[in-house]
Structures are given as C-alpha cells and as structure tokens.
Amino acid sequence: MSLIEKIESAEAAGALLESTVTNLKNWMSADFLPEWVGASITELIEKEEWEELNDRFYQTMAFGTGGIRGRTIGKVTASSETGTPSAQGTPEHAAVGTNVLNDFNLIRATVGMFRYVKEYLDESGRHDQPRFVIAHDVRHFSRHFCELAASTWCKLGGQALIFDGPRSTPQLSFAVRHYKATCGAVITASHNPSHDNGFKAYFEDGAQVVSPHAEGIVNLVNEVKLEELVQFLDVNLDHVIVLDSSADEPYLDLLEEMVVDTEVMQKVAPKVVFSPIHGCGAISSVITLRKLGVEVIEVPEQMEPDGRFPTVKSPNPENAEALAMAIAKANETDTDVVIATDPDADRMGVAVRDRAGEMVLLTGNQIGTLLAEYRISTLKDAEILPEDGSENAVLIKTFVTSPMQEAVATWHGLKTINTLTGFKWLGEKLAEYEAEMKAKLFEKEGLAVDYDACDIWTKAELMLDYSTYFVFGGEESYGYLASDKLRDKDANAAVVMFCELAAYLKAQEMTFPEYLDSLYLQHGYYEEKTINIYFEGAAGSQKIKNILESYRSDPPKAFGDVTVSGFTDFGKDEIIDADGKRIAPQDFYFLELSNGYSFAVRGSGTEPKIKFYVFGRSDVTDPEELAEVKVAANKVMETTLAAIDAEARHRAEA
Numbered sequence: 001m002s003l004i005e006k007i008e009s010a011e012a013a014g015a016l017l018e019s020t021v022t023n024l025k026n027w028m029s030a031d032f033l034p035e036w037v038g039a040s041i042t043e044l045i046e047k048e049e050w051e052e053l054n055d056r057f058y059q060t061m062a063f064g065t066g067g068i069r070g071r072t073i074g075k076v077t078a079s080s081e082t083g084t085p086s087a088q089g090t091p092e093h094a095a096v097g098t099n100v101l102n103d104f105n106l107i108r109a110t111v112g113m114f115r116y117v118k119e120y121l122d123e124s125g126r127h128d129q130p131r132f133v134i135a136h137d138v139r140h141f142s143r144h145f146c147e148l149a150a151s152t153w154c155k156l157g158g159q160a161l162i163f164d165g166p167r168s169t170p171q172l173s174f175a176v177r178h179y180k181a182t183c184g185a186v187i188t189a190s191h192n193p194s195h196d197n198g199f200k201a202y203f204e205d206g207a208q209v210v211s212p213h214a215e216g217i218v219n220l221v222n223e224v225k226l227e228e229l230v231q232f233l234d235v236n237l238d239h240v241i242v243l244d245s246s247a248d249e250p251y252l253d254l255l256e257e258m259v260v261d262t263e264v265m266q267k268v269a270p271k272v273v274f275s276p277i278h279g280c281g282a283i284s285s286v287i288t289l290r291k292l293g294v295e296v297i298e299v300p301e302q303m304e305p306d307g308r309f310p311t312v313k314s315p316n317p318e319n320a321e322a323l324a325m326a327i328a329k330a331n332e333t334d335t336d337v338v339i340a341t342d343p344d345a346d347r348m349g350v351a352v353r354d355r356a357g358e359m360v361l362l363t364g365n366q367i368g369t370l371l372a373e374y375r376i377s378t379l380k381d382a383e384i385l386p387e388d389g390s391e392n393a394v395l396i397k398t399f400v401t402s403p404m405q406e407a408v409a410t411w412h413g414l415k416t417i418n419t420l421t422g423f424k425w426l427g428e429k430l431a432e433y434e435a436e437m438k439a440k441l442f443e444k445e446g447l448a449v450d451y452d453a454c455d456i457w458t459k460a461e462l463m464l465d466y467s468t469y470f471v472f473g474g475e476e477s478y479g480y481l482a483s484d485k486l487r488d489k490d491a492n493a494a495v496v497m498f499c500e501l502a503a504y505l506k507a508q509e510m511t512f513p514e515y516l517d518s519l520y521l522q523h524g525y526y527e528e529k530t531i532n533i534y535f536e537g538a539a540g541s542q543k544i545k546n547i548l549e550s551y552r553s554d555p556p557k558a559f560g561d562v563t564v565s566g567f568t569d570f571g572k573d574e575i576i577d578a579d580g581k582r583i584a585p586q587d588f589y590f591l592e593l594s595n596g597y598s599f600a601v602r603g604s605g606t607e608p609k610i611k612f613y614v615f616g617r618s619d620v621t622d623p624e625e626l627a628e629v630k631v632a633a634n635k636v637m638e639t640t641l642a643a644i645d646a647e648a649r650h651r652a653e654a
Helices: 003-012 018-028 035-046 050-057 103-123 142-155 169-178 213-223 226-232 245-257 262-267 281-291 321-333 364-381 403-411 423-445 456-466 491-507 512-523 537-553 623-653
Strands: 067-071 131-136 159-163 183-187 196-203 241-243 271-275 295-298 337-341 348-353 359-361 390-398 414-419 469-475 479-481 525-534 562-569 588-593 598-603 609-618
Touching: 003 018, 003 035, 018 035, 018 050, 035 050, 050 537, 067 103, 103 131, 103 142, 103 183, 103 196, 103 213, 103 226, 131 142, 131 169, 142 159, 142 183, 142 196, 142 226, 169 183, 169 196, 169 245, 169 491, 245 281, 245 491, 262 491, 271 281, 271 321, 271 491, 281 295, 281 337, 281 491, 295 321, 321 337, 321 348, 321 359, 337 491, 348 364, 348 491, 364 390, 364 403, 364 469, 364 479, 364 491, 364 512, 364 525, 390 403, 390 423, 390 456, 403 414, 403 512, 403 525, 403 609, 414 423, 423 456, 423 469, 423 479, 456 469, 479 491, 491 512, 512 525, 512 623, 525 623, 537 598, 537 609, 537 623, 609 623
Parallel strands: 131 159, 131 183, 159 241, 271 295, 271 337, 390 414, 390 469
Antiparallel strands: 067 196, 183 196, 337 348, 348 359, 469 479, 525 609, 562 588, 588 598, 598 609
C-alpha cells in the first residue's frame, strides 16, 4: 500500500481528518522541499501516528493579531527531525507540519509582514527601507528562528537588527521605539511549555499589532505560498546588524527611572531572592537591582539560560511549583521576598513572608493592586500627580483583571479604562493618548516634542494638560507596566517597582499581606479565581469551540441554585469604554450571578485552553471581621467554581 493509499484509508476509518489529508498531500507532492521533510512525513505515516499527524496538519497555523505561537517539537518526533540534537536536546529540525512553528511558518510570517510594512511605508509616502528589530528568548530554536527571520527580511530588501543573545520581550518593545524601527518581533512562547515557541509581532509604536495593521498583515501572511518559502531556508547574516551589550544601556536607564521614591531605596535597601526560571530575567533585572542597592540572592540552579527549563514542570511564575526552589533559598537565607520572572521576562510572580513567618504567594491581581496603590500614592507625594487625582490620569486594566484596581483608582480620583485581554489593547490606548497630546500641543502652542526624550515630570505635565496621563496598567496574568516608553508588559520594571514597595514596607515595619489587608478594609474584600480547562490538539480545539459557540447560542441560565442575572456578549453587544471608544468585537462573555459573583469566559490566545475568571466582593470594615469574611467568601467561590467547571465540560462534549 502506497503512502497516499495509507492516509486515504486512515481518513476512511476516521483516524485522519479530511483537512489533514488535504494538507498532507500538498506537502507530499512538493518535490522542492528538503529531503528530511519527506522522510519525516513518511516515517510518521508508516508508524501510523494518526493523532500526531492530525495535530500537525489539520489546519495551517493561524497568524493572529499577536503573531503565531504553538508547538515546535512534536509529541512524537521523527528520526529525521531529531537528527543530531544540540547539547540542550534541541532537535536538528523543528517539527514538520502546517500547524507547528517551524522554519516554513516562521518564514511565511516574516514574508507576509515585510510585504505589509513595505506597502504601508509606500502608501504613507515614506519610502524608507523597512527596519525590523528582532529579539529572542532561550527556548528551543529561538536563536535559529531569530536569525532566520533576520536573514529573510534582509533578502527581501529590508534592514534587520538582532541582539547578540537572548533579550526580554519588554526590551524588544522599547527597542522598536528607540531605533525608530518600522516593526519588531520576539521569538518566544512566554511561559508556555518547553516544546512551544512563537513569533510575536510589533508595529512602529512598540506595541503588538492592532487594527488596521493586524488585518493587513494577517491577509498577506495567509497569501504566502509554500513554494515561495524554499528560497529563504538558508540563513545569511551578512547584512544583519547585531546589537551588543551597549544597546542595553538605554533600557537599563529606563528601569532605574521606575523608582519614584529614591530616598526610601537608599535608606532601606531590601533583600530579595530572585530567579529568572532559566530565562531572560537575569539579563536586566539583577544588574538594575544591584545598582539600586538591592541585596539580590540568586537561585544558582535557575540562573543559567536553558530552554528545557529542567528544574520546573512549567516556567510560569504564577505557579507555586515554579517558585519552590526560590522559596527554599529564601528560607535558607532568612529572606522575606521572592521574585521570579518567566522565560521572556514579561511576567513576574512573587512570594512574600507574612507576620507568622510563612511564605505566601500573591496572585497577579493582588500584585497589580499593591503596585497600583503604591505607585499612585508615591506619584502624588512627588507632586507628579495632583493630590486630588485627575480625570486626565488613567489606570488601564483588562476586563478580566480585579475590579479592586478600579476601586483603588477611583478612590484616588483617577479614571479607569477596561480593555480586552492582551497588552496590545493597552498599547493601542497609549498610542491614542500620545497622538492626541502631540496634535493638541501643536494646535494650541505650535510646538512639536520628542516624547520619548521627556523626563517623567515633563511627560506627566504634557499628558495631563493635553491628553491622558498613563499611571499604571496591568492584567491578572502577572503582567504590569508603568511607563509608556515601551508598550508591553515589563517584568524587569515590575521587579524594580516591587523592590521599591518592599523597601517602603520594611521602613513601615509592615508585611505585604498586612498592606493588602489595609486595602481590603478600605475598599472591601475582593476575591478572584481562575479556571483553566485544557483541551489539546485538533479534538481539543473543537471542544473549546463548542463551549464558546454554545455560550452565544444558548447562554447559561443557572449554576445549581445560583441564577444568571446578566449576560454580556462582547462579540455581539456594543461595549463602550470610559473614553467613549467602542471595544472591538471578540468571542468573550461576561456573566453576573444572583449570589453577587460574576465571571468572564474566553479562549486562551496562547495555549490550548479555555479560561473562566470568577470575581467576588464582600463588605468589610472591621479588622477582626476580615478573617471570617475571607473564609465565607472562599466557600462561595469554591462552590461557584465547581458549578462553572462542570457546566463547561458538559458543553465541551455536546
């Protein structure tokens, strides 16, 4: 039986999807592909690895508005892919397939992005050479993909700049603006498992691409044909500009600017245990902290860059397991604060010691609330913000981030903007505010300004007078930002801000949990939990689709004895933000429950899972009452979580 006959037989038996067979045949007939590609496909067919082939070929990896992300190493690896592995176990070739991140999909993304950027420049009357800055983390194939993208860009006629080694996602966002590039990309899968990688795309403002550029790039990426890719497979770095460590200095200067109260950092030097979890975090964070006088205790086993992330199950700093070694080091060295960053250093997780001496993990919502409260208060003390606040000053958060942060902002007299999930929406807001300020300043004063060159006081004055001053932004998934000199979440900056807060609390002889409790007494007790339900592969993708589509066509009416009192469909309903701007339609739902709780539903854009974000609030004013309120709220939360989870799993199978 021939290979074609074998896959057709598997399709007839229901083992292979029709789309899988179509894509497989396309690749098998492409005689221009390298020999190892055909050998890998042949091996997987002969071994009847139908599930693996479905996962790899059932669709063409979609270039979404943020780029592409997914497996780069298959669950089953063909011997031709494995070849001669690297010292860290990286296969010789990324997995073959239409739905995996390999050389072919990486080139396809780069070619489509170049064509869009070239058209954009020409239509704008800017006939510049398209300039592309690329950074990468420590993952399998990250350096190779970075060099491949740069080589492809230069072959197309553009100018490409890459760093001489791994750099963080926030530094890439900063570098796009600093080098006045047309666009940028980071090769990373953030906190995903080690077998994943990604290509995250940025535009000239330093933010991830949004409309109308997003749709334009997506369309041109999807138009790139398989046969066009072969000419770019060989990497040539002759015309690629490589940035060395001197290129880090402007970004490191920005990190130092994150400290508002320099006196407290000088008087009360905090002591922290730090881990980059084998990623990029150590490159910028440790240098800056030590320069600021922070005593940094490293976790030696996790300081070395390693795409296998060998000491953790998952390199995600929100997980207790990922911080276990750092917490052990904290106990060994009598340290009260543990900080960890994910592989591309855009997310930060922490553990802090309570009054009883126990280490406590703070949630992303709690960290964001503490940073927001402290930063707003400190900016007021420094007279950068008016004492009574201003409607022209803003805190930006996602809809799925704790409403407690809006309560904090409102109490301080600031406006709150809620956005869809993803920092690209926050970046879009910052671009609007910057453009508005420049336009009004020129209209009223006849002046132009180099915005990125302004110090914090000048920027605040300009934005408060002519637009909206960005104070702080964040999302529940451990991402934070407090400077619009870059346009993505910045764990390096968050580390600095958290250490400033640690110094302040040490001076006040207060623990982080006590500081948080003081805010609960002021604003009420807020509790938030997240349900993550994983559905992998082609079959899993359909289950996630089932849940999302059924929520729209048949919204839930009740969860046990708790009824649904409100339902908002962000894909159909018109949602207007606090600036009067319409929120872009998305498959995202928000439900209000009769017990006073609420939750949001969305599919993850980065992992094969669907997420449910559940929120509750309880009144509390008495410190003695707070502990009881926490226990009671937790019972309601656990019951609510169980009901939502069970209902979702039923919908997945429907």
